Amino acid sequence: MRLSASRLSVERGGRVIFSDLSFALQDGESLVVTGRNGAGKSTLLRALAGLLPLAQGELSLDGACDESISEQTHYIGHADALKGALTVVENLEFHAALLDCGRGGIAPSAALAEFGLGHVAHLPSTYLSAGQKRRAALAKLLVARRPIWLLDEPTTALDAASQSLMTAIMAAHVSDGGLIIAATHAKLHLAARELQLGAAA
Numbered sequence: 021m022r023l024s025a026s027r028l029s030v031e032r033g034g035r036v037i038f039s040d041l042s043f044a045l046q047d048g049e050s051l052v053v054t055g056r057n058g059a060g061k062s063t064l065l066r067a068l069a070g071l072l073p074l075a076q077g078e079l080s081l082d083g084a085c086d087e088s089i090s091e092q093t094h095y096i097g098h099a100d101a102l103k104g105a106l107t108v109v110e111n112l113e114f115h116a117a118l119l120d121c122g123r124g125g126i127a128p129s130a131a132l133a134e135f136g137l138g139h140v141a142h143l144p145s146t147y148l149s150a151g152q153k154r155r156a157a158l159a160k161l162l163v164a165r166r167p168i169w170l171l172d173e174p175t176t177a178l179d180a181a182s183q184s185l186m187t188a189i190m191a192a193h194v195s196d197g198g199l200i201i202a203a204t205h206a207k208l209h210l211a212a213r214e215l216q217l218g219a220a221a
């Protein structure tokens with residue numbers, strides 16, 4: 021599988037956020053997107069996920085099945101996208117049903133256990149701490165197998181142990197042939213190329 025971005029340009033509110041951006045990633049490769057606040061890191065991830073239109077340029081995925089890039093992608097944005105009135109496990113069950121399509125993710129309860137959330141699985145997700153909410157959001161990565169992971173500040177609010185766990189989960193995904201593009205200001209301890217957006221402030 022090869023994900024290629026060629027001369028991408030994205031506009032928001034009539035303003036060019038970035039332009040002429042190109043990169044390519046093969047199976048088992050990662051890209052860390054860095055840059056100052058407002059440089060366009062989240063914008064790039066949202067455009068790759070199909071949530072924002074490209075003003076110019078082209079995205080292509082070679083060597084995969086017929087599904088679109090969006091269908092092969094997990095996008096974890098800044099927002100944890102948990103429904104507060106549903107329990108944590110119900111949130112994961114919703115995402116598994118929405119995303120899995122029979123492609124062999126692990127059970128929601130197992131994904132929560134992996135992220136150390138077994139003891140809060142039956143609480144309404146609104147009761148979780150910030151780091152617990154982030155871990156529940158990241159557990160979505162495991163309930164549906166999708167090769168491309170787009171992660172926006174994945175380690176925000178995570179304690180040291182959870183950061184190490186997430187590092188191991190990302191490393192396992194990459195060694196299994198997955199692709200990761202992560203936007204962050206933090207050090208991710210991921211063997212990755214770097215794409216820096218924007219000029220220094």
Ligand SMILES: Nc1ncnc2c1ncn2[C@@H]1O[C@H](COP(=O)(O)OP(=O)(O)OP(=O)(O)O)[C@@H](O)[C@H]1O
Nearest residue numbers: 032033037055056057058059060061062063064203
């Ligand atoms: N809906 C919108 N309409 C207009 N401009 C927007 C919109 N959403 C974001 N922007 C602008 O796009 C630019 C890039 O924002 P983005 O969130 O991609 O930056 P970022 O690099 O992820 O920043 P940070 O490090 O703060 O998370 C910012 O200047 C922001 O104000």
